[in-house]
Amino acid sequence: MTLAFNSILAVIDPTTDNQRALERALGLAAAHGATVHAYLCCFSSAKADDFASLQRVEVARHGSWLATLAARYAAQGQAFTHEVEWSDDWREGIARAAARRGCDLIVKSTYRHHPARRRLLKTSDWVVLRRAVCPVLLVKQEQATPLRCVLAAVDVEADDDAHRQLNTEIIACATQLKSGASDCVLHAVSACQASDRLRQATRLATMAGVEPAYAHALVATPEDAIVDCAAWVAADLVVIGSVARHGLGAKIHGNTAERALDVLDADLLVVTLRR
Numbered sequence: 001m002t003l004a005f006n007s008i009l010a011v012i013d014p015t016t017d018n019q020r021a022l023e024r025a026l027g028l029a030a031a032h033g034a035t036v037h038a039y040l041c042c043f044s045s046a047k048a049d050d051f052a053s054l055q056r057v058e059v060a061r062h063g064s065w066l067a068t069l070a071a072r073y074a075a076q077g078q079a080f081t082h083e084v085e086w087s088d089d090w091r092e093g094i095a096r097a098a099a100r101r102g103c104d105l106i107v108k109s110t111y112r113h114h115p116a117r118r119r120l121l122k123t124s125d126w127v128v129l130r131r132a133v134c135p136v137l138l139v140k141q142e143q144a145t146p147l148r149c150v151l152a153a154v155d156v157e158a159d160d161d162a163h164r165q166l167n168t169e170i171i172a173c174a175t176q177l178k179s180g181a182s183d184c185v186l187h188a189v190s191a192c193q194a195s196d197r198l199r200q201a202t203r204l205a206t207m208a209g210v211e212p213a214y215a216h217a218l219v220a221t222p223e224d225a226i227v228d229c230a231a232w233v234a235a236d237l238v239v240i241g242s243v244a245r246h247g248l249g250a251k252i253h254g255n256t257a258e259r260a261l262d263v264l265d266a267d268l269l270v271v272t273l274r275r
Helices: 020-032 051-074 090-100 115-120 124-131 161-179 194-208 222-232 248-253 256-261
Strands: 007-011 035-042 081-086 105-109 136-139 149-153 185-191 215-218 237-243 267-273
Touching (some): 007 020, 020 035, 020 136, 035 090, 051 081, 081 090, 090 105, 090 124, 105 124, 124 136, 124 256, 124 267, 149 161, 149 222, 161 185, 161 194, 161 237, 161 267, 185 222, 194 215, 215 222, 222 237, 222 256, 256 267
Parallel strands (some): 007 035, 105 136, 149 185, 149 237
Antiparallel strands (some): 136 267
Protein backbone atom coordinates (compact mmCIF):
# COMPACT_ATOMS: atom_id res chain seq x y z
CA MET A 1 0.00 0.00 0.00
CA THR A 2 1.35 3.41 -0.96
CA LEU A 3 0.41 6.55 0.91
CA ALA A 4 1.14 10.21 0.29
CA PHE A 5 0.74 13.32 2.39
CA ASN A 6 -0.45 15.93 -0.10
CA SER A 7 -2.62 18.19 2.05
CA ILE A 8 -2.00 18.85 5.75
CA LEU A 9 -4.30 20.64 8.19
CA ALA A 10 -2.42 22.43 10.99
CA VAL A 11 -4.54 23.27 14.04
CA ILE A 12 -3.68 26.72 15.36
CA ASP A 13 -3.69 27.36 19.10
CA PRO A 14 -4.68 31.04 19.55
CA THR A 15 -3.59 31.03 23.20
CA THR A 16 0.14 30.87 22.46
CA ASP A 17 2.80 32.16 20.09
CA ASN A 18 4.50 28.73 20.10
CA GLN A 19 2.72 27.03 17.20
CA ARG A 20 4.19 23.53 17.50
CA ALA A 21 1.61 21.94 15.22
CA LEU A 22 2.19 24.49 12.48
CA GLU A 23 5.97 24.10 12.73
CA ARG A 24 5.70 20.32 12.41
CA ALA A 25 3.18 20.57 9.56
CA LEU A 26 5.43 22.90 7.59
CA GLY A 27 8.40 20.60 8.13
CA LEU A 28 6.42 17.61 6.86
CA ALA A 29 5.14 19.63 3.92
CA ALA A 30 8.67 20.54 2.88
CA ALA A 31 9.75 16.90 3.12
CA HIS A 32 6.78 15.46 1.23
CA GLY A 33 5.84 18.22 -1.20
CA ALA A 34 2.54 18.87 0.56
CA THR A 35 0.47 21.98 1.13
CA VAL A 36 -0.50 23.28 4.56
CA HIS A 37 -3.79 24.86 5.57
CA ALA A 38 -3.89 26.48 9.01
CA TYR A 39 -7.21 26.23 10.84
CA LEU A 40 -8.24 28.39 13.80
CA CYS A 41 -11.60 28.00 15.50
CA CYS A 42 -12.89 30.73 17.77
CA PHE A 43 -16.02 31.28 19.85
CA SER A 44 -17.25 33.42 22.71
CA SER A 45 -20.02 32.55 25.13
CA ALA A 46 -20.10 36.09 26.48
CA LYS A 47 -23.51 37.70 26.58
CA ALA A 48 -23.94 40.44 24.01
CA ASP A 49 -26.83 42.58 22.80
CA ASP A 50 -25.69 41.99 19.24
CA PHE A 51 -24.24 38.49 19.07
CA ALA A 52 -23.73 38.69 15.29
CA SER A 53 -21.55 41.78 15.74
CA LEU A 54 -19.54 40.02 18.44
CA GLN A 55 -18.97 37.13 16.05
CA ARG A 56 -17.77 39.45 13.26
CA VAL A 57 -15.40 41.27 15.62
CA GLU A 58 -13.89 38.08 17.04
CA VAL A 59 -13.46 36.42 13.66
CA ALA A 60 -11.83 39.59 12.29
CA ARG A 61 -9.51 39.86 15.30
CA HIS A 62 -8.33 36.28 15.06
CA GLY A 63 -8.13 36.55 11.28
CA SER A 64 -5.83 39.56 11.52
CA TRP A 65 -3.58 37.77 14.01
CA LEU A 66 -3.42 34.66 11.81
CA ALA A 67 -2.71 36.71 8.67
CA THR A 68 0.20 38.37 10.48
CA LEU A 69 1.52 34.96 11.51
CA ALA A 70 1.21 33.72 7.91
CA ALA A 71 3.05 36.76 6.58
CA ARG A 72 5.92 36.13 8.97
CA TYR A 73 6.30 32.55 7.77
CA ALA A 74 5.87 33.56 4.12
CA ALA A 75 8.82 35.93 4.51
CA GLN A 76 10.87 32.86 5.44
CA GLY A 77 9.67 30.97 2.38
CA GLN A 78 7.06 28.89 4.26
CA ALA A 79 3.69 29.76 2.76
CA PHE A 80 0.36 28.32 3.84
CA THR A 81 -3.32 29.08 3.43
CA HIS A 82 -5.44 29.79 6.47
CA GLU A 83 -8.97 30.26 7.76
CA VAL A 84 -10.84 31.27 10.91
CA GLU A 85 -14.14 29.60 11.74
CA TRP A 86 -16.69 30.56 14.40
CA SER A 87 -17.98 27.46 16.18
CA ASP A 88 -18.80 26.39 19.72
CA ASP A 89 -17.33 22.94 18.99
CA TRP A 90 -13.79 23.40 17.73
CA ARG A 91 -13.13 19.64 17.82
CA GLU A 92 -15.91 19.05 15.31
CA GLY A 93 -14.68 22.11 13.41
CA ILE A 94 -11.26 20.48 12.95
CA ALA A 95 -12.81 17.32 11.54
CA ARG A 96 -15.10 19.30 9.22
CA ALA A 97 -12.28 21.47 7.93
CA ALA A 98 -10.06 18.45 7.20
CA ALA A 99 -12.89 16.68 5.36
CA ARG A 100 -13.88 19.83 3.46
CA ARG A 101 -10.35 20.35 2.16
CA GLY A 102 -9.62 16.68 1.53
CA CYS A 103 -6.68 16.63 3.92
CA ASP A 104 -4.50 13.54 4.30
CA LEU A 105 -3.27 14.49 7.77
CA ILE A 106 -4.27 16.63 10.75
CA VAL A 107 -1.48 18.02 12.95
CA LYS A 108 -2.36 19.21 16.45
CA SER A 109 -0.28 20.06 19.51
CA THR A 110 -1.00 18.16 22.72
CA TYR A 111 0.07 17.78 26.34
CA ARG A 112 -0.39 15.38 29.22
CA HIS A 113 -3.94 15.14 30.55
CA HIS A 114 -5.03 14.86 34.14
CA PRO A 115 -6.30 11.33 34.99
CA ALA A 116 -9.69 12.73 36.02
CA ARG A 117 -10.16 14.18 32.54
CA ARG A 118 -9.23 10.82 31.04
CA ARG A 119 -11.93 9.11 33.06
CA LEU A 120 -14.52 11.64 32.02
CA LEU A 121 -13.55 11.33 28.35
CA LYS A 122 -13.20 15.10 28.00
CA THR A 123 -9.75 15.47 26.48
CA SER A 124 -9.85 17.32 23.19
CA ASP A 125 -7.35 14.93 21.59
CA TRP A 126 -9.58 11.91 22.07
CA VAL A 127 -12.57 13.71 20.60
CA VAL A 128 -10.56 14.80 17.54
CA LEU A 129 -9.24 11.25 17.05
CA ARG A 130 -12.76 9.84 17.05
CA ARG A 131 -14.18 12.40 14.65
CA ALA A 132 -11.35 12.85 12.14
CA VAL A 133 -11.56 11.08 8.78
CA CYS A 134 -7.78 11.06 8.28
CA PRO A 135 -4.72 10.28 10.44
CA VAL A 136 -3.99 12.70 13.28
CA LEU A 137 -0.47 13.66 14.37
CA LEU A 138 -0.35 14.79 18.01
CA VAL A 139 2.77 16.86 18.63
CA LYS A 140 4.24 16.66 22.11
CA GLN A 141 7.81 17.79 21.52
CA GLU A 142 8.46 21.48 22.07
CA GLN A 143 10.90 21.79 19.16
CA ALA A 144 10.35 20.44 15.64
CA THR A 145 13.57 18.46 15.40
CA PRO A 146 14.38 16.15 12.44
CA LEU A 147 12.99 12.63 12.72
CA ARG A 148 15.60 10.07 13.67
CA CYS A 149 13.45 7.09 14.66
CA VAL A 150 9.87 6.16 13.73
CA LEU A 151 8.15 3.28 15.54
CA ALA A 152 5.21 1.49 13.90
CA ALA A 153 2.98 -0.22 16.47
CA VAL A 154 0.90 -3.02 14.93
CA ASP A 155 -0.95 -6.15 15.98
CA VAL A 156 0.93 -9.02 14.41
CA GLU A 157 -1.67 -11.47 15.77
CA ALA A 158 -4.62 -9.69 14.09
CA ASP A 159 -7.00 -12.31 12.71
CA ASP A 160 -9.65 -10.23 10.93
CA ASP A 161 -9.53 -8.27 7.69
CA ALA A 162 -10.27 -4.89 9.31
CA HIS A 163 -7.36 -5.04 11.74
CA ARG A 164 -5.03 -6.42 9.08
CA GLN A 165 -5.95 -3.41 6.95
CA LEU A 166 -5.23 -1.16 9.92
CA ASN A 167 -1.78 -2.77 10.24
CA THR A 168 -1.16 -2.06 6.56
CA GLU A 169 -2.15 1.61 6.93
CA ILE A 170 0.02 2.04 10.04
CA ILE A 171 3.07 0.67 8.24
CA ALA A 172 2.33 2.77 5.15
CA CYS A 173 2.18 5.94 7.27
CA ALA A 174 5.37 5.07 9.15
CA THR A 175 7.23 4.20 5.94
CA GLN A 176 6.11 7.42 4.28
CA LEU A 177 7.26 9.51 7.24
CA LYS A 178 10.62 7.75 7.31
CA SER A 179 11.06 8.36 3.57
CA GLY A 180 10.78 12.11 4.09
CA ALA A 181 13.58 12.24 6.66
CA SER A 182 17.27 11.61 6.10
CA ASP A 183 19.12 9.34 8.53
CA CYS A 184 15.84 8.05 9.96
CA VAL A 185 15.28 4.42 10.95
CA LEU A 186 12.01 2.50 11.12
CA HIS A 187 11.25 0.07 13.93
CA ALA A 188 8.14 -2.05 14.44
CA VAL A 189 6.61 -3.37 17.65
CA SER A 190 3.79 -5.74 18.54
CA ALA A 191 2.57 -7.44 21.68
CA CYS A 192 2.51 -11.23 21.44
CA GLN A 193 2.16 -14.47 23.37
CA ALA A 194 5.28 -15.87 25.07
CA SER A 195 4.89 -19.23 23.36
CA ASP A 196 4.93 -17.66 19.91
CA ARG A 197 7.36 -14.77 20.28
CA LEU A 198 10.11 -15.88 17.88
CA ARG A 199 7.71 -16.75 15.05
CA GLN A 200 5.80 -13.51 15.54
CA ALA A 201 9.02 -11.49 15.52
CA THR A 202 9.84 -12.97 12.11
CA ARG A 203 6.32 -12.21 10.86
CA LEU A 204 6.59 -8.67 12.21
CA ALA A 205 9.86 -8.01 10.35
CA THR A 206 8.31 -9.23 7.11
CA MET A 207 5.10 -7.28 7.65
CA ALA A 208 6.91 -4.00 8.36
CA GLY A 209 9.69 -4.50 5.81
CA VAL A 210 12.44 -4.03 8.40
CA GLU A 211 15.52 -5.95 9.45
CA PRO A 212 14.90 -8.54 12.20
CA ALA A 213 16.85 -6.42 14.68
CA TYR A 214 14.29 -3.64 14.19
CA ALA A 215 11.25 -5.89 14.75
CA HIS A 216 10.26 -6.12 18.43
CA ALA A 217 7.70 -8.77 19.44
CA LEU A 218 7.22 -8.24 23.17
CA VAL A 219 5.38 -10.34 25.74
CA ALA A 220 3.35 -7.54 27.30
CA THR A 221 0.09 -5.68 27.01
CA PRO A 222 -0.15 -3.63 23.80
CA GLU A 223 0.17 -0.39 25.77
CA ASP A 224 3.26 -1.54 27.71
CA ALA A 225 4.86 -2.99 24.58
CA ILE A 226 4.50 0.32 22.74
CA VAL A 227 5.63 2.53 25.62
CA ASP A 228 8.60 0.33 26.56
CA CYS A 229 9.78 -0.12 22.98
CA ALA A 230 9.46 3.60 22.24
CA ALA A 231 11.77 4.29 25.17
CA TRP A 232 14.26 1.58 24.18
CA VAL A 233 14.67 2.75 20.60
CA ALA A 234 14.37 6.47 21.48
CA ALA A 235 11.49 6.96 19.06
CA ASP A 236 10.72 10.53 18.00
CA LEU A 237 7.38 9.45 16.54
CA VAL A 238 5.11 6.49 17.19
CA VAL A 239 2.53 5.45 14.59
CA ILE A 240 -0.37 3.58 16.15
CA GLY A 241 -3.84 2.36 15.26
CA SER A 242 -7.03 3.24 17.05
CA VAL A 243 -10.47 1.64 16.99
CA ALA A 244 -13.20 4.27 17.02
CA ARG A 245 -15.57 3.57 19.90
CA HIS A 246 -18.56 5.57 20.98
CA GLY A 247 -20.86 5.78 23.97
CA LEU A 248 -20.50 3.64 27.07
CA GLY A 249 -17.99 1.29 25.50
CA ALA A 250 -15.62 4.20 24.88
CA LYS A 251 -15.99 5.45 28.46
CA ILE A 252 -15.28 2.05 29.98
CA HIS A 253 -12.59 0.70 27.70
CA GLY A 254 -10.94 3.54 25.82
CA ASN A 255 -8.30 2.03 23.54
CA THR A 256 -4.57 1.48 23.38
CA ALA A 257 -3.86 4.72 21.51
CA GLU A 258 -5.73 6.81 24.05
CA ARG A 259 -4.17 5.07 27.04
CA ALA A 260 -0.66 5.39 25.57
CA LEU A 261 -1.14 9.06 24.72
CA ASP A 262 -0.46 10.35 28.21
CA VAL A 263 2.50 8.02 28.81
CA LEU A 264 4.54 8.38 25.63
CA ASP A 265 7.11 11.15 25.39
CA ALA A 266 7.26 10.86 21.60
CA ASP A 267 4.90 12.48 19.13
CA LEU A 268 2.00 10.20 18.22
CA LEU A 269 0.41 9.64 14.80
CA VAL A 270 -2.93 7.86 15.07
CA VAL A 271 -4.62 5.97 12.23
CA THR A 272 -8.24 5.22 13.14
CA LEU A 273 -10.24 2.18 12.14
CA ARG A 274 -13.91 3.06 11.64
CA ARG A 275 -16.39 0.38 12.73
